[in-house]
Amino acid sequence: MRWMWLTVLVVSIAAAEDRPRLEPLAGSPAHPAGNLGTVEKIKLGEMLFFETLLSGGNRRSCSTCHKPAMLFMDGLSRAWGLHDMELRRKTPGLLNVGWQRSLFSDGRAKTLEEQASKPLENHLEMDIDPEEAAEKIRRDPAYAQLFEKVFPGEAITFDLIAKAIAAYERTLVSYDSDLDRYLLGDETALKPEAVRGMKLFEGKAGCIRCHHGPLLTDHQFHYTGVPEISGGTPDGTKHKTQSLRDAYRRSSYMHNGHFLKLRHVIEHYERGGSAPAGIPTEIEPLELSEEDKSDLVAFLLALNGRTTTTTTDPPGSSDISNAPPPKTAEGPAQDPAYLKRPR
Ligand code: HEC
Numbered sequence: 001m002r003w004m005w006l007t008v009l010v011v012s013i014a015a016a017e018d019r020p021r022l023e024p025l026a027g028s029p030a031h032p033a034g035n036l037g038t039v040e041k042i043k044l045g046e047m048l049f050f051e052t053l054l055s056g057g058n059r060r061s062c063s064t065c066h067k068p069a070m071l072f073m074d075g076l077s078r079a080w081g082l083h084d085m086e087l088r089r090k091t092p093g094l095l096n097v098g099w100q101r102s103l104f105s106d107g108r109a110k111t112l113e114e115q116a117s118k119p120l121e122n123h124l125e126m127d128i129d130p131e132e133a134a135e136k137i138r139r140d141p142a143y144a145q146l147f148e149k150v151f152p153g154e155a156i157t158f159d160l161i162a163k164a165i166a167a168y169e170r171t172l173v174s175y176d177s178d179l180d181r182y183l184l185g186d187e188t189a190l191k192p193e194a195v196r197g198m199k200l201f202e203g204k205a206g207c208i209r210c211h212h213g214p215l216l217t218d219h220q221f222h223y224t225g226v227p228e229i230s231g232g233t234p235d236g237t238k239h240k241t242q243s244l245r246d247a248y249r250r251s252s253y254m255h256n257g258h259f260l261k262l263r264h265v266i267e268h269y270e271r272g273g274s275a276p277a278g279i280p281t282e283i284e285p286l287e288l289s290e291e292d293k294s295d296l297v298a299f300l301l302a303l304n305g306r307t308t309t310t311t312t313d314p315p316g317s318s319d320i321s322n323a324p325p326p327k328t329a330e331g332p333a334q335d336p337a338y339l340k341r342p343r
């Protein structure tokens, strides 16, 4: 008989370990063996991140959309493209991006090195052939010197540019939130409403099923009934579960920036999404009281990192031509003050 109890015990311990749970985050993502992150490479990657030579007509850089002062977002509902037009996706923040297991809402890039050429090739983003961009960098004597130091003896190709940018992106982190402190043993770190929100998140509201681990994501793709905008992906498309770290500080939510407030995201889950009839979603409607919703927001607020990389934009880079217009009343403001906006 005794062996039976032992089996039960072993099985239940294994089940407890498999159960999705919240975990603290610290440190920084590992640099891969093929692209070690030396100090000089990271510095070069940072310069290239702000470099307008990497775009058609030298009009924009990665930082035009991923603004360091806005936690590498842009303060808009959706990204602002070339030719003065709104794109169909929001600009995701890049903090903790080195820990992501795939990139973009459909996971089409697997590594940061692979991702870096995509915005250049996109005619609505940076609009330049990556090798033509590499040629412009090659012609710049200052860059030639820097590359020679970081990649001695190698010709400057876009692959090297991508490596340097990726090394820089792996230094962008955000942690030491109230939740991290709580999970590391400081029981006073979470306010009572945030603790109630956490219990809902892990319990009745079922958020933990997809948002768990140190980044609060399962790194998978799900259809949660987010309304698609016209010309966007078809209804029923699965999107990457987003990390919820610093969620409170974002200016819009979901792949297409459909919601502007966390409360609206929670109400979306409460109704079980807004999928058109006949398209099944992976979430069920929830019963949440007004207090439950405020508690969930309080929990999400406790995910704001204190340790965040916020290098400031170098002078002049914020007024690159073709910058988006200031947002009107219905959208978030362009001013970093939006970070403090009540939700
Ligand atoms: C026009 C604005 C714009 C520019 C310029 C831009 N991005 Fe992005 N970036 C976006 C948008 C929008 C997405 C989301 C696209 C998607 O999910 O399909 C994105 C996604 C990303 C992602 C994936 C993040 C994730 O969590 O999956 C990374 C990494 C990234 N960009 C880095 C860069 C780099 C590096 C550059 C410069 C070489 C750059 N971006 C230039 C708007 C921009």
Ligand code: HEC
Binding pocket: 105, 201, 205, 206, 207, 208, 209, 210, 211, 221, 222, 223, 224, 226, 239, 240, 241, 242, 243, 244, 247, 250, 252, 253, 254, 255, 256, 262, 265, 266, 269, 282, 283, 296
């Ligand atoms: C079935 C898996 C699943 C469950 C359960 C789930 N989510 Fe999500 N969540 C996702 C996916 C997938 C996305 C990205 C959707 C998109 O980009 O359109 C997302 C996005 C979000 C976002 C937006 C992040 C951003 O910056 O755009 C928030 C906030 C969020 N979820 C909170 C919650 C909360 C709170 C709950 C519980 C009430 C919950 N989620 C339950 C899968 C899930």
